[in-house]
Amino acid sequence: MRIVVAHAQVPFAHGGAEVLAERLTEELNARDHQTALVTVPFKWYPRERVLESAFVWRMLDLEEVEGRKVDLLIATKFPSYAVRHPRKRVWLVHQFRQAYDLDRTDLAEFGESAVDRATRRKIHELDRRTLGEAERRFAISQNVADRLHDALGLDAEVVLPPPQELDYRFEEYGDFVLSVGRLDRAKRVDLLLEAAAEDPSLRVVVAGDGPDRARLENVARSHELNGQVEFRGRVDADELADLYARAGAVYYAPIDEDYGMVPYEAFLSEKPVVTTTDAGGPLDVVADRLTGLVTAPRARDLAAALRHLREHPEDRRAWGKAGKAKAEKVTWDAAIDRLLS
């Protein structure tokens, strides 16, 4: 089949969603499909740019290319699914959450003016129509599927995306807790820093970069965590695999995350994951005292959970191995079978 993978891209940003779109394209090509990744830049500010970005997708003609039909289109995140195609499927990474569950929160994009409120409603309407017209809808996690259903009454089947390819291995349960991910407020790395402040014996390695890095470094300084917390910045694949292989445990507790590859990556290195009760997607796979620990989103509770793992090597080993068994079932073969079925 000739397949287009449609993906909205914030230039220079490269996170889990981008990895997913790229890998999906590669994996489809590896299975003898002719697949192209089509990206269009996305800008969400000022607010009117959101709808313009969506409309650009609508104006694209991807039904055929060079006179040859495109058999299937798989759109990923907002607003790529606004594109028109008779066989449009959506593997929903996320909607524009600022128009939904993040509205009127610290992460809000829209104010209280009539125009802001109406823009948000227009996004709902656009989503309702363009997601509604899709031949099939999939979501990358139960959390994303639930949000879609709650907001628009549309159903989606859950197809978990496999983690990125790394040299996953287990070397040891080292003396540090690893945090992996883009540094923005929603990833809630500051909670981990506060836990480190609660427990001076806790060592933390933060892998990743992003707009929140300077603030987080200030938080670390203000808590006098020098020597306790290390910001590695963006790390390459080898270094990341090495960190996973040597970490004692992995922390991953964004606020109501869509999905999150990090727990799967941690599990493939046999590391237990500590998350919070409000983390969203990670709760699909991190089960308390089965594959890690799920705590209240409080520094004291998080510190206690991380201490427990340090002090109970038998638990972290058992939970890490149980996680690995789960993660190994999430494969590209399984995902592509469902997406093309």
Place this chain on the structure above:
Amino acid sequence: MKVAYFSPLPPERSGIADYSALLLPALRERIDVEAVDRGQRKPPRGTDLCVYHVGNNPDVHGWIVDALKRTPGVVVLHDFVLHHLVAGLTLARKDVAGYLNAMEREAGLPGRLLALGVVDGCVPPLWSTRPEDFALAGDVLDLARDHGLIVHSEHVRARALATGFDGPIWRIPMPVWPAPPTAPAAVDGDPVIGSFGFLNANKRIPQLLEAFAALRARHPGARLLLVGPEAPGLELERRVASLGLEDAVERHGYVDEAQFWSLLAACDVAVSLRWPTMGETSAGAIRVLSLAKPLIVSDVDAFRELPDDVVLKVAPDEREVETLTAALLALAEDPARRESFSEAARAYAAREHELGHVADLYVAALEEAAGGPAVREALLREVAERAAEVELDDPDRIAAALREVGLGR
């Protein structure tokens, strides 16, 4: 965003006043909304959007339409037939031309001639005799065109569209007061059938009495509660006597809220028939469903939209009495069926008419109405400017694409 809310409110006695008394607090939890005092014609300073509740009673809604004419906004259309309202806003104010024009708009020259007959006194007032034939909603719909219309049923949406209305329309279910915990009134009868609300010919009371008489022939213990004031000319007492139902019919006039719920709770089956309708949605019927009572309605207009597993429907045709009798018998003689309707009614009322759900839909509609045109215009301008910069001009394709994703008009 600030909304000015024009509606009758308690202590004014009107179904729409009760509706707003229920809805307003829920809206206030979600948006900045200010109820405008009766008689005010201008919205408060800083208002982004006005909402006008329009029904057929000129005494209750005349001032609201006056305000709507000054400042257009979203219209909540409670009745589609507005003949009585229009007559009150024109003839009652000595604006004969206004009435003639409204009738001509509705029905062409014959309509104008008919209206002249009304003015001259040689044709009985149409708002009393044939309002359903001349709805006269056109002028109010014109005033709603720019900001939009809120309706309670697909029936009214379809009728508005049939007039050529091309503004936004939102269908929002009517909110219902949560049924209070109620002890059933002591009513001696088995089964107990109830009809609630104004008693007149439109509510098919004569047909109900005949069908009830047939039910009673098979079920001598059956009792009929008729709750509500009686319209002049109905001759209820004579009709009851002629059917020999004096011992089986229990009359209540106007009852307060507590009595209403308690009498309804005593019923095994409620009947809410209506024909012709004024395009309204029956708040009474929705209340019956919220108390999980099996309900029989007329198979017409907005009533027809109630799901078949929630209500039994009776067409107002030549076999109406026969069908109604069969429906009453079916429910009287089959407790399992009553239970099934009861459960479906409870679930339907909770799903469709729950106050929070309705308030959310209102807020979505009002937010879109208040800022939607500006958002749409800004996007159109941007797209058009970019297209013009590169001398591309395919407005039809652009307009079609905008409409497809809900960004056009």
